[in-house]
Amino acid sequence: MSNTISPAAHQDPHRVEPDSGRETSTYLNNGYGWKSWLFTIDHKRIAILYLVSISFFFAIGGVFATLMRLELATPKGDMLQSDTYNKLFTMHGLVMIFFFLVPSIPAVLGNFLMPIMIGAKDLAFPKINLLSWYIYVVGGAATLYVALTGGVDTGWTFYTPYSSTYANTHVVPMAIGVFITGFSSILTGLNFIVTVHKMRAPGLTWFKLPLFVWAQYATSLIMVLGTPVLATTILLVGLERLFHIGIFDPTLGGDPVLFQHLFWFYSHPAVYIMILPGMGVISEIISCFSKKRVFGYSFIAFSTLAIAVLGFLVWGHHLFVSSQSAYAGIVFSVISMLVAVPSAVKVFNWTATFYKGTIELTTPMMYAVGFIGLFTIGGLTGVFLAIMSVDVHLTDTYFVVAHFHYVMVGGMLMAYMGGLHFWWPKMFGRMYPEFIAKFAAVTIFIGFNLTFFPQFLLGYMGMPRRYHVYPPEFQLLNILSSAGASVLAVGYMLPVFYLLWSLKWGKKASANPWGAKGLEWTIPSPPITHNFESIPVVTEEAYAYGSEPTITVGPGHQNPNPHYKDDPIV
Amino acid sequence: MTPLSDHVLPAGVPPPTAHHFIDLHQQEEAEKLGMWTFLITEVMFFGALFTAYVVYRNMYPEAFMLASSKLDWKLGGLNTLVLIVSSLTMAMAIRGAQTAKRGVMLWNIVFTMILGAVFLVVKYFEYMSKWEHHLMPGPSFDVEAFGAWGPQARIFFSIYFAMTGLHAFHMVVGLGIMTWVFLKARKGHFTPQRYVGIEISGLYWHFVDLVWIFLFPMLYLLGAHTTGLGH
Ligand SMILES: [Cu+2]
Numbered sequence: 001m002s003n004t005i006s007p008a009a010h011q012d013p014h015r016v017e018p019d020s021g022r023e024t025s026t027y028l029n030n031g032y033g034w035k036s037w038l039f040t041i042d043h044k045r046i047a048i049l050y051l052v053s054i055s056f057f058f059a060i061g062g063v064f065a066t067l068m069r070l071e072l073a074t075p076k077g078d079m080l081q082s083d084t085y086n087k088l089f090t091m092h093g094l095v096m097i098f099f100f101l102v103p104s105i106p107a108v109l110g111n112f113l114m115p116i117m118i119g120a121k122d123l124a125f126p127k128i129n130l131l132s133w134y135i136y137v138v139g140g141a142a143t144l145y146v147a148l149t150g151g152v153d154t155g156w157t158f159y160t161p162y163s164s165t166y167a168n169t170h171v172v173p174m175a176i177g178v179f180i181t182g183f184s185s186i187l188t189g190l191n192f193i194v195t196v197h198k199m200r201a202p203g204l205t206w207f208k209l210p211l212f213v214w215a216q217y218a219t220s221l222i223m224v225l226g227t228p229v230l231a232t233t234i235l236l237v238g239l240e241r242l243f244h245i246g247i248f249d250p251t252l253g254g255d256p257v258l259f260q261h262l263f264w265f266y267s268h269p270a271v272y273i274m275i276l277p278g279m280g281v282i283s284e285i286i287s288c289f290s291k292k293r294v295f296g297y298s299f300i301a302f303s304t305l306a307i308a309v310l311g312f313l314v315w316g317h318h319l320f321v322s323s324q325s326a327y328a329g330i331v332f333s334v335i336s337m338l339v340a341v342p343s344a345v346k347v348f349n350w351t352a353t354f355y356k357g358t359i360e361l362t363t364p365m366m367y368a369v370g371f372i373g374l375f376t377i378g379g380l381t382g383v384f385l386a387i388m389s390v391d392v393h394l395t396d397t398y399f400v401v402a403h404f405h406y407v408m409v410g411g412m413l414m415a416y417m418g419g420l421h422f423w424w425p426k427m428f429g430r431m432y433p434e435f436i437a438k439f440a441a442v443t444i445f446i447g448f449n450l451t452f453f454p455q456f457l458l459g460y461m462g463m464p465r466r467y468h469v470y471p472p473e474f475q476l477l478n479i480l481s482s483a484g485a486s487v488l489a490v491g492y493m494l495p496v497f498y499l500l501w502s503l504k505w506g507k508k509a510s511a512n513p514w515g516a517k518g519l520e521w522t523i524p525s526p527p528i529t530h531n532f533e534s535i536p537v538v539t540e541e542a543y544a545y546g547s548e549p550t551i552t553v554g555p556g557h558q559n560p561n562p563h564y565k566d567d568p569i570v
Numbered sequence: 571m572t573p574l575s576d577h578v579l580p581a582g583v584p585p586p587t588a589h590h591f592i593d594l595h596q597q598e599e600a601e602k603l604g605m606w607t608f609l610i611t612e613v614m615f616f617g618a619l620f621t622a623y624v625v626y627r628n629m630y631p632e633a634f635m636l637a638s639s640k641l642d643w644k645l646g647g648l649n650t651l652v653l654i655v656s657s658l659t660m661a662m663a664i665r666g667a668q669t670a671k672r673g674v675m676l677w678n679i680v681f682t683m684i685l686g687a688v689f690l691v692v693k694y695f696e697y698m699s700k701w702e703h704h705l706m707p708g709p710s711f712d713v714e715a716f717g718a719w720g721p722q723a724r725i726f727f728s729i730y731f732a733m734t735g736l737h738a739f740h741m742v743v744g745l746g747i748m749t750w751v752f753l754k755a756r757k758g759h760f761t762p763q764r765y766v767g768i769e770i771s772g773l774y775w776h777f778v779d780l781v782w783i784f785l786f787p788m789l790y791l792l793g794a795h796t797t798g799l800g801h
Contacts, residue, residue, distance in 0.1 A: 122590035124600040190607045198600040199591075228611045232618035236732065245707040245728035246721055247622060253721035258625055262618050535592060 026429065026526040041126035042529055044427075047112035049133050050103060055496075057099035057140060060147070062489065064092035068468075069451075069485040072478050077469045085468035086153035087169065091146075093156030094174065098181050099140055101412055102270065105277035106223075107136075107188055109419045110216045112427060114192060116520040117210050119201025119538060121530045124194040132187035139181030146170045146177065155466065157267070160248035160259040164240035172241055175234045182227045182234075185273075189223030192216050201519070203538040207301070210518055210542050211294060214301045215280025218308040222269045222276075225312070230266035233259065257322055264315035272311040274408055275375075276304060278415030279346055282368050285422050286350050288516040289365040290357025293543040296349040303342030310339050320391045329388050336386035343379050347372060362514070363437040367418030370445045374410025378403060381456065396466070399459025405452045417444070417495065424499065425509030429526040432502045436494065444491035450484025517543050584759045598766040605770035609777050612740075616781055619733050623788060626725050633722030638792035640705055641730070642696060646790040649692050653779040656685035660775045667755070667765040675755055675768075682775065683748045686741055693738050700727070707731065730789050737785060740778045747771050 027044045030036070037045060068088050071079045080088070111129065115122055123129050146152060152174045154163040163171050196217045200209070237259070239245050246252030248259045279300075287294045294300060316324055316332030324332075350372055359365070381403040385391050394400060424432050454477040459465075463474050470478065512521040519538070523531060591597040627634045659681040666675030697706075704712035707728045713720030751771045754760065760768045 120590065125604060126590065186611055190604060190611070193607050194600050194604045197603055198596060224607060224611050225614055228614035229618045232615055232736075236618075236622070239728070239732065243708040243728075245732075246724050247626075247728050253630070253725055255625065255629070258622060262621065265618075530590070 027529045028526050030529045041130050043111050043115050043123050046129050046133055047108050050107040054100050054103055057095050061092055061095035064088045069482040071468050073482045075470050075472045075475050082468055087151035089466055090152050090155050098178055101274040102185055104416050106219055113520055114216050116531050117213050119204055119519050119536045120199035123191045124199055125191050128187050129191055132184040136181055136184040139177045142173055142177030146174045158237055160256040164237050164248050172238055175238045179231050179234045182231045185223045186227045189220035192220040201536050201538050208542050211283035211300050212280035214304050215276045218304045219273050219276045221308050222273050226266040226269040233262040260319050260322055264318040268315040269311040272307055274412050278412040281415040281419035282371050285364045285368040285418050286353050287543045288514050289360045290353050291545045292353055292357040293545055295352035299345050300349050303345040306342040317386055320388050321395050333386050333388050337383055340383050347376055363441050364418040364422035366441040367414045371414040374406055378406030378410055396464055397459035398455040398463050398465055401465050402452045402455035410448055425513050426520055426525045428503055429509050430502045430506030431509050433498050436498050440491050440494035447484050447487030447491050451481050451488050454480045584764050601766050605773050623729050630722040633719035634726050635792045636716055636719055637723035637726035641790045643790040645692055645696050646786050649689050650786045652685050652689050653782050656682050657776050657779045660772045664768055664772050667760040667768050668762050670762045679752045686745050690741055733785055737781055744775050744778050
């Protein structure tokens, strides 16, 4: 039943603006000068600013990774010195985590879509939104400075007392960079929380929200609660380094393990900052391309919150071999395994959504299916690592490296790519070329598994992480991994070209090219600056596939999307 | 609630509702929730330091008592009083806005700022005396002064300076906010119908005061003054 009433409803959502003729007003052509971008407070433009800047940092982090994989092609350290290698893996981790993964889906897709999905004209605090991007840029500049002047070699974890006392690399500037960027994350989280609470359109109750919004909300809670702890911890490392205050230095009476507790109190939940938004994207994509309501909507919504809450209670699994008491270890081990429950709830619900759905294997859907498989592997190996006795064997091996790359790259990055393709027509009003996009998705999937699956085996056989020389018997698997990395690199480069190409030459996108549900598909592609001509009123459940289209149009209108007619769920 | 039409307002013209809100009520709700969320992040900021304090105090209780006795509890107590009174004047300033008493509002903002400044001046003298007595962690720290507990006492002072320093920084920010509030108040931006700006600034001010209420006993009153340990 059609219920959403909005001015957009009076126009045909499937009409494509003719190429010739007057240009319609959109957020993209609302000003062209650099000021109209750098001083914008439009959440959509800020999302584009983030898109450009995180892509830049992703490329930099990718270069670090490429150099590492090149070095690891041979057992001897013939290309890099060990201290250079230490800097490479440190910078790779820092750049990818703080400057790509944490802001990726929230700051780009969340920023662009969340206000639209809840029927608002903008986030609650548009200026703070812009400020958070500037803070990100300043933190990024500090990182670039560090990268260009010699780097850091502490590992992205900054473990004390090495970082605070002994390392003679640029720890303080890098700490400042991470400290500053944290505020960007805090402000984004704060903005999202207030927006979801206060800016929802009339009628849009919590349980009518798209699951993407739930995911952004839960992520924001973690950002707001966790990031300040990291900031204070990093501050103490800086003070220790500058003034030898003794707080983490055992020779001065301090306790380096306290650093690990404080650091992982943020950095474990940060893993969920880096995966929950991806899960939100997957819910949207799977529902759309199965043309079915997500199975177990409220279970997915609550499992999102459960992951956010449980995520704060498991940090001790990083300290199983760091002199933490065995009793604390048992508790942390059990709670870590419990996180698998809400994660599995999601996986099963997505899978059940496919059942009797009208499945279309578009590019976003390929990424979503890839996500389910890879995340499941990443999550299950996480359960291995949560078992204390197993962890003693696997700590600091490539098994851990493979595990978190399956979650971060196989999970979050697949979801990010899927989401980017899914909403690309909405963001830029152009379709990406489907065939080459599918080819890239397959390339990424193959390259990813080839890169990281051998690392499970390497780690299980005992190859430690963070070394650039290794015994010759590990060479075969390392060559496979390096070969996979080059395939992966090609896979990530392809979208750069065809997505940029599509901006000019891509087919014009209609308002709702996928026949999807959700408020973002009721407005033109690309949207106007204020998203909605006037605020919509929502009475429909989320993902009401199989019902009439959300939008009423004039009499005699035939919905061109066939899925509405032969949807078996009706 | 609909946006107030400007001509109803007795003094000054509050800015209109921002373009992306449905009405003023929504805007005010968002602003209030924004400040509360921000204060939660503040709790987490200080929370990490409170954790460090609890850990080390349990590890080295004697050293903490010894080091605490070097702090001047009278100055700390004075500052506690100053901040409690400043919270009162802050509340009265908001009351002034709610009851359209412009003078009450403006004068109480000024009192609040003066009290905040007094706090910082007292803090300055405390810090200076710590510096002169070589109690500032760093190369000049006098480890010998605490016998066998030298390094542990240094950790106490590290935490002392980190916590009170972060708190003092918040006081400075608070004075900046109060300056903004004063200017807005003088322009007549706060009215009985519309005082969220001063209200949430007050929330921040009370929060910073509240942090001090915890810091004072934790750092200054560790029992050394009553047992005669130290001095
Ligand atoms: Cu963890």
